[in-house]
Amino acid sequence: MTDVRPYFVPGADAVTVSDWSQLVDGTWESLGEEVENWDYRTDLRLRCAVEADVARIRADTHLTDGSPLAFHFGWRASDTYLVGPSTRVPLVNRQFDVEIEIDPQFAGASIVLTRRLVLERDRFSPRAGEASRAGSILWSHEQPLRLMGQEALFPTEVVDFEAFGIDPGASWHLVMPASPDEPAMGALLLLLNPLDTKLVKAVQRVKNHSDEQLALIEGMEEGVVDEMVRWSLAHWDELGECDPESFGAAARTLTSRVLDEPAAWASDAVLRSSMDLRSSIAAGTRAIGFGRSLS
Template identity: 35%
Template sequence: MSRRALPYRAPSEDVIDVDTWILVTEDGEVTMPDALPDWDYQMDLHLRRTVRIDVDRARSQSGLPADAALALAAVWTATGSNLSGPASHVRLTGSGTSTVELDIQLRGSDLGGLLLLDTALVLAERRDSTSPSAPRRAGSVLWSDRESLRLQGDAPQFPLAVIDFARTSFPDDAAWHLQISGGLESATMGSLLLLVNERNTCTSTAFERAGRPRPVDRVVLSAVYADAARTLMEHALSLDDFVDDAQFPDGSLGATLMSLFDRLLPGRSITDVRLRQRQNPSLFASDLQAAVKIFEVP
């Protein structure tokens, strides 16, 4: 972990003893991996971590009095959704060693891309009567670390909603609809929404069981994935700004579409694929069907 140069005194690294994050699943607890390739937006995350702080040394090494209130805070940030928020905040007012159990639950619909978990020891209240070199402002960071978890797998991920299509402008009997909005610079999370018709029980049940799908669910999910990939590629190729040398921000719709294009059609130029799609749309659809390996379920 790199150490930032702070404009005030801060405690040494050994004042805080921090365990790794633990991922809590239906099958038990495991050390948080680097990536969750099977994650989707319906999968909420439950994470735990134990942190031990020698609050007396933390105060003294920071030039703070013995009664200075400290706090341990955890904050999450998701690059795919451009969302962030507080995960936990524990006030530390005693002496000796304080043991804090961080236990956080994050909604999958808020996440995506790279999940960043920041843990920090901060000054809980403003101090006016401290030494000139001591932290004064509430929220001054005395110690921090960051862990990350990649949530994007090999398949494109979408925010998902199960609704009754009879209450919308979509055909009552349609099984799903991929809604695309915003430009290529827009965040993927805010630009894509996969709508599933609750009246189509075969499809809605497949998504409900996506974590542990039956063979029939895998077939349905494969069909949705293939159709979504085709819809995304057709949308991308319809945009003049979607070209071979284009650069898009991380987590943007353009970056997602470019990544999907490279994954499905490696080594192909966007110009050539766009020409093929316009000259022979049905053959292009078959190209994508082959690329996504439709119905090749494990």
């Protein structure tokens, strides 16, 4: 589809940008359509190179009067609809690199990386065909990026539930840490009951799941997140002081993404509105990419 705007815009080759790169263990690596092994504790730092023909841009847009133009680099979450802060670079230099950081607490399951060149101030005497409103987008480029796949959230093991003292009629059991201060890595263990052969096969399958298998996994995901959020609410007053690398801090981050106002649920009143809490957790869980999708 051709993008037709009501004002002059730069030619297609007036602005060129590189692909985005991701910082991984101190090294910049090419970024594809998804970030592998991402979780809600992982900061995302991206970089790209830009080459802009400044004189050409102003000539093509007829904005030769010194009107302030600037690039804005940022992102928006495509499922939670939150918009991240943008990095502003005035249209001055022909070549430059730009870096952005994505806060994992607000990223959701997928985001759209945005690059735009905008007019930053209203123009009061524009001629016909010239951009006049602050915020007018003269050039833009967007790239979708998926941050979560179908991989298991935690280490899983298939064990004899009766031997572990767990009701053998249950399909799964989440082993939670005794203290919020325990390190986040390795704090959780998801146990699967071998008697539920359908669930075990679904979890162990790497790809090409059947609809039934996806339903089993998604249902378990929602239950696991529900358990973690309820655990967080029961310890809410303690979690704010936890070490950033602790399970308590990770659980607080997850809960803040799932529920709009976690503190409002962290009271005895929650016990009297358990179904309301369950509904809110389910909706929030789906919004960040776990559990079932209604579309």
